[in-house]
Amino acid sequence: QSALTQPASVSGSPGQSITISCTGTSSDVGGYNYVSWYQHHPGRPPKVIIFDVTNRPSGVSDRFSGSKSGNTASLTISGLQAEDEADYYCSSYTRITTPLYVFGTGTKVTVL
Amino acid sequence: QVQLQESGPGLVKSSETLSLTCGVSGVSITSNWWSWVRQPPGKGLEWIGEIHNSGGTNHNPSLKSRVTISIDKSKNHFSLRLSSLTAADTAVYYCARHMSGFNSFEYWGQGTLVIASS
Numbered sequence: 250q251s252a253l254t255q256p257a258s259v260s261g262s263p264g265q266s267i268t269i270s271c272t273g274t275s276s277d278v279g280g281y282n283y284v285s286w287y288q289h290h291p292g293r294p295p296k297v298i299i300f301d302v303t304n305r306p307s308g309v310s311d312r313f314s315g316s317k318s319g320n321t322a323s324l325t326i327s328g329l330q331a332e333d334e335a336d337y338y339c340s341s342y343t344r345i346t347t348p349l350y351v352f353g354t355g356t357k358v359t360v361l
Numbered sequence: 362q363v364q365l366q367e368s369g370p371g372l373v374k375s376s377e378t379l380s381l382t383c384g385v386s387g388v389s390i391t392s393n394w395w396s397w398v399r400q401p402p403g404k405g406l407e408w409i410g411e412i413h414n415s416g417g418t419n420h421n422p423s424l425k426s427r428v429t430i431s432i433d434k435s436k437n438h439f440s441l442r443l444s445s446l447t448a449a450d451t452a453v454y455y456c457a458r459h460m461s462g463f464n465s466f467e468y469w470g471q472g473t474l475v476i477a478s479s
Contacts, residue, residue, distance in 0.1 A: 252405060285465040287406075294455055294469035295398075295406065301463060338406050342464035348421040350396070350408040350464070 253278060253339055253353035260359040261329045269356045271322040271339030277351055279320035283342035286315055286324045289355075290335045299324060326358070334360045363387040365456050365470035375479045379443040383456030383470055390414060390437045394459040396466060397430065397441045399452040407452075411459070412439055446477040 254272040261267040271278065271286075278284055286299035297306055299315035302322060312327045322341075326333055339353035369381035383395070397409040410420030412430045420428045429442040443450060453472040460467035 283464045287466075289406075294472055295466070296469075297460070297465050297467055300460060300465035306460075306467070340406075340408075340465070348408050348423070349411070349419050352406040352408065355405040 251351075253341060253351055255337075255339060255353040255356045257354070258357045258359065260361055261326075262361045263329055263331065265329050266325060266327045267329060267358065269324045269326075269337055269339075269358070271324070271341075271353045273320050273322075273341055273351070275320060276345045277341040277343040278317065278322050278339075280345060281341070281343060282317070284315065284317060284322040285340045285342075286313070286322075287338045287340065288333075288335050289338060295338065329360055331360050334358055363458065363468045365458065365468055367454060367456050367470045367473040369454075369473060369475070371474055372476050372478055373446050375446055375448065375477050377446055379441070379446055379450065379475055379477075381441045381454055381456075381473065381475070382438050383440070384436075384438045385458070386437070388458070390432060390439060391434055393461055395432070395439050396457045396459065398455045398457055398466070398469075400455070400472075401449070401452040404452075409441065409443075409454075448477050448479070450477045451475065 287295040289295040302317045337356045364386045366384045391414040396411040412418045427444045432439040455472045456470045457466040458468040
């Protein structure tokens with residue numbers, strides 16, 4: 250099972266909106282609504298910001314939103330802030346193939 | 362407050378076995394699934410495997426039969442053993458607790474860097 254495909258980098262100015270894509274297959278992203286997104290600042294553990302495609306854990310800013318169309322999931326960050334500069338990883342759970350959890354290749358978000 | 366903390370050697374010789382423990386506080390380990398995830402330097406995250414308090418496990422087949430994950434309810438911790446280490450196993454290793462009822466990793470340890478040296 251290959252890693253899910255994400256763009257290596259995305260950038261935007263403060264206040265702008267950016268979108269990160271996460272492309273898999275019908276066996277993972279497309280087959281289930283089990284996509285999560287993680288924010289990862291260097292030297293700190295990853296933090297879940299979206300689960301089950303569109304849900305935000307308690308305490309996560311509503312500037313983060315998730316969606317899915319076919320085999321591609323997306324994370325949108327609205328009102329970009331300096332603190333959003335980090336690596337972002339998508340992840341999908343699958344019952345069909347192994348490994349059960351596959352991560353994306355990661356996207357470096359830069360706030361200009 | 363749920364807290365996870367990885368512990369183990371930071372340097373392991375190639376061909377030997379890595380042993381890490383994840384100490385859990387603030388919640389009983391007899392609930393949820395628990396996973397190990399790693400990140401090689403400059404690379405992305407990779408799921409290693411998971412364990413349930415019942416003892417059921419699943420692991421990433423890319424690691425073949427080198428992975429053993431166990432749980433110790435009396436000590437409220439779970440462990441990872443990875444055998445036949447190579448340089449490719451050099452990574453930051455994280456332990457994580459799954460989100461209750463969902464297929465996502467909610468709580469993470471700080472991570473521990475393990476270097477496989479020759």
